[in-house]
Amino acid sequence: MATMTWETRAKLILSLRYTLLILISAIFIFPIVFMVVSSLKPDLQLLRDSGSLRAFLPIGDISLNNYAFAFERVPVVQFAFNSVFTTVVAVLASILLNSMAAFSFAFLRWRGKKLMLTLIIATFIVPFEVIAIPLLLVVNNLPWLGADGLEIGWLNSYHVQIIPFIADSLGIFLFYQYFRDLPDELVEAARIDGASLWQIYARIVMPIAGPILATVAILKFLLMWNAYIWPLMTVRTEELRPIMVGLQYFFQRYTYWGEIMAYLTLVTIPVLIFYLALQRAFIESIATSGIKG
Amino acid sequence: MTTAAEARQKSPLWVRWLLPADAPLYQRYEAIVGWLMAFPALLVLTIFLVIPFLMAFVMSFTNQRLVSPNPTEWVGMRNFERLLTVRIFTLEPERDESGAVVWDDDGGIAYPRLRTFTRKNPEYPELNGLREFVSWQSGENRTVILAADVVFLRALINTLLFAGVIAPLQGGLALLLALLLNQALPFINVFRAIYFAPVVVSMVVVSLLWRFIYDGENGLLNTMLGIATLGSFQPVDWLGNPYTAMPAMIAMSAWQAVGFHMVIWLSGLQTIPNSLYEAAGLDGAGAWQKFRYVTWPGLRNTAVLVLIVISIQAMGLFVQVDVMTRGGPLDATQSVVYQAVQRGYDKQDIAEGSAISVVLFVVVLVITIVNRYLTRDRE
Numbered sequence A: 001m002a003t004m005t006w007e008t009r010a011k012l013i014l015s016l017r018y019t020l021l022i023l024i025s026a027i028f029i030f031p032i033v034f035m036v037v038s039s040l041k042p043d044l045q046l047l048r049d050s051g052s053l054r055a056f057l058p059i060g061d062i063s064l065n066n067y068a069f070a071f072e073r074v075p076v077v078q079f080a081f082n083s084v085f086t087t088v089v090a091v092l093a094s095i096l097l098n099s100m101a102a103f104s105f106a107f108l109r110w111r112g113k114k115l116m117l118t119l120i121i122a123t124f125i126v127p128f129e130v131i132a133i134p135l136l137l138v139v140n141n142l143p144w145l146g147a148d149g150l151e152i153g154w155l156n157s158y159h160v161q162i163i164p165f166i167a168d169s170l171g172i173f174l175f176y177q178y179f180r181d182l183p184d185e186l187v188e189a190a191r192i193d194g195a196s197l198w199q200i201y202a203r204i205v206m207p208i209a210g211p212i213l214a215t216v217a218i219l220k221f222l223l224m225w226n227a228y229i230w231p232l233m234t235v236r237t238e239e240l241r242p243i244m245v246g247l248q249y250f251f252q253r254y255t256y257w258g259e260i261m262a263y264l265t266l267v268t269i270p271v272l273i274f275y276l277a278l279q280r281a282f283i284e285s286i287a288t289s290g291i292k293g
Numbered sequence B: 001m002t003t004a005a006e007a008r009q010k011s012p013l014w015v016r017w018l019l020p021a022d023a024p025l026y027q028r029y030e031a032i033v034g035w036l037m038a039f040p041a042l043l044v045l046t047i048f049l050v051i052p053f054l055m056a057f058v059m060s061f062t063n064q065r066l067v068s069p070n071p072t073e074w075v076g077m078r079n080f081e082r083l084l085t086v087r088i089f090t091l092e093p094e095r096d097e098s099g100a101v102v103w104d105d106d107g108g109i110a111y112p113r114l115r116t117f118t119r120k121n122p123e124y125p126e127l128n129g130l131r132e133f134v135s136w137q138s139g140e141n142r143t144v145i146l147a148a149d150v151v152f153l154r155a156l157i158n159t160l161l162f163a164g165v166i167a168p169l170q171g172g173l174a175l176l177l178a179l180l181l182n183q184a185l186p187f188i189n190v191f192r193a194i195y196f197a198p199v200v201v202s203m204v205v206v207s208l209l210w211r212f213i214y215d216g217e218n219g220l221l222n223t224m225l226g227i228a229t230l231g232s233f234q235p236v237d238w239l240g241n242p243y244t245a246m247p248a249m250i251a252m253s254a255w256q257a258v259g260f261h262m263v264i265w266l267s268g269l270q271t272i273p274n275s276l277y278e279a280a281g282l283d284g285a286g287a288w289q290k291f292r293y294v295t296w297p298g299l300r301n302t303a304v305l306v307l308i309v310i311s312i313q314a315m316g317l318f319v320q321v322d323v324m325t326r327g328g329p330l331d332a333t334q335s336v337v338y339q340a341v342q343r344g345y346d347k348q349d350i351a352e353g354s355a356i357s358v359v360l361f362v363v364v365l366v367i368t369i370v371n372r373y374l375t376r377d378r379e
Helices: A006-038 A042-049 A065-071 A076-107 A113-125 A128-140 A159-165 A168-182 A182-193 A197-208 A211-223 A229-234 A242-252 A256-275 A278-293 B004-010 B013-018 B024-060 B079-082 B150-181 B186-199 B203-213 B220-228 B245-269 B273-281 B286-299 B300-315 B319-325 B336-346 B350-376
Strands: A143-146 A147-150 B086-091 B129-138 B141-147
Touching: A006 B150, A006 B186, A006 B203, A006 B245, A042 A256, A065 A076, A065 A197, A065 A256, A076 A113, A076 A159, A076 A168, A076 A197, A076 A242, A076 A256, A076 B024, A113 A168, A113 A229, A113 B024, A113 B220, A128 A159, A128 B024, A128 B286, A128 B336, A128 B350, A159 A211, A159 A229, A159 B024, A168 A211, A182 A197, A182 B079, A197 A211, A197 B024, A197 B245, A211 B086, A229 B319, A229 B336, A242 A256, A242 B203, A242 B319, A256 A278, A256 B186, A278 B186, B004 B013, B024 B141, B024 B286, B024 B350, B079 B150, B079 B350, B086 B129, B129 B150, B141 B273, B150 B245, B150 B300, B150 B336, B186 B245, B203 B220, B203 B245, B203 B319, B245 B273, B245 B286, B245 B300, B273 B286, B286 B300, B300 B350, B319 B336, B336 B350
Parallel strands: none
Antiparallel strands: A143 A147, B086 B141, B129 B141
């Protein structure tokens, strides 16, 4: 070591660092590679291969049969549609409701505003798991005016999966913080020009809220797409079941590992592609939620 | 004809408070628009967050069920007593007439049967209905911890243990990853993206995938350990063994979420000015000393934040249990939220589910207050 120049030592440390980074990557990537590769193999081969490193290689009897079988066994397409539908509606509605409330908090003067804002921030400490059980009682007694007239009870519907989540205090707070840091002149100038408050919201403030809009949308997307505990308790029929509950339901009925891996791959790969495409936005959004929440 | 002022006098007090009469017209207009814009979100939060939250407290003092023909009644603290009653009881050995200890056939000390104390014994009314949670020998006597609800007690201890272990473990690993990544090197963003990737994968997917990895017969983990030890490793049924099930669940949960906290550490690291490291370098500080005297003091608030976020998330432990073990084996992976759902949803006993939710909230509140106290102390 003593004869080593400063430069070779630095190179050695650097290559050690990269070796470590690559080895750690393997821990995160291998389970996912294993999932995708296994989804292409028949069960017998899958079980045999998992006894060796062949588990990570797409070799042997490779086909998309597992995907075809999984589609036949349970209505995967229906589950996927349900998740896409509830996710899209909740994301759009939460952007609208949260940003409107935040606009009001940030720019408009009205009595009781400070108190409301304090209460909203106070709700951060209530995890969903704490309210889930009483919420079940609430939605079971709420009225709904549907195609069949007035009904009591929201259980087993799309709206029970969507409406409780179309506003959230973190979303309001994130928009509020972003709006508060915008220059006051922006809004004041528009007011002097005679723009209505709604116009200021829709034409001036929202168009420049892109970054925070992406954050709120990504957080809501992950929450809705991965929803499990709530739909598990409120949705009973296959036609309304979202994809994650459908996955567990599939697993409880069949233990064909190849098909389970196909199903897992199917629900994960779109999210991973979405994530890789918008990687920076995803990471920043989730970090923001951790720091603020 | 009534004037505007008279109409105001007739309007309810809350309207007069919200829209003061002396305010100019445009201000009253602004107040109305302000309320209208905030109203939809506030309404949703009230119905689906504030009301259920308050109801959790109210319901926990009743016998409310999801659907019941009988009217709901107040039951006082009964739900909490049923959940949380714990007593320590000392069993004294059986003695013969001369006062000597009686020995049983196996050579152990003979004790009176526990159920003679816990089944309607008029001398021990406080033990009625309790069951043995754990017991151990202490001298001649046997100390028994009795609980009214052994499954819930197990769930509470498991969840606290889960949170207590995963917070430092996951937080520490996340810090190591963040330190490895906190340098402007080529491809560093690729590694960051890889480490973070499991965070966006659903916990349901992760749990099912790891069920296969942890499998006792064909599991990937046993295979890997077998290869690493050249075949001398004895396969373990990780989720089927009460001693390994919880550690396996902790390891998997840390794998899934470590990237999240790595990113929080990274943003904390970026707030430490480079000049501090340069100054430390001039003073001859090595890598460890730089970490000890520059990095760590600069990360204190981040550290508290990371530990709090992980432990609060950990208290909500549910998906892993529901998908992987259903609380087993031998209640080794029971969790508070799993029990809340079992009772509140499966048995439709809203009252008991609410009481469990209140216990959960109190724990989360205590964690948050400790957090506030620690961060205030240092500022």
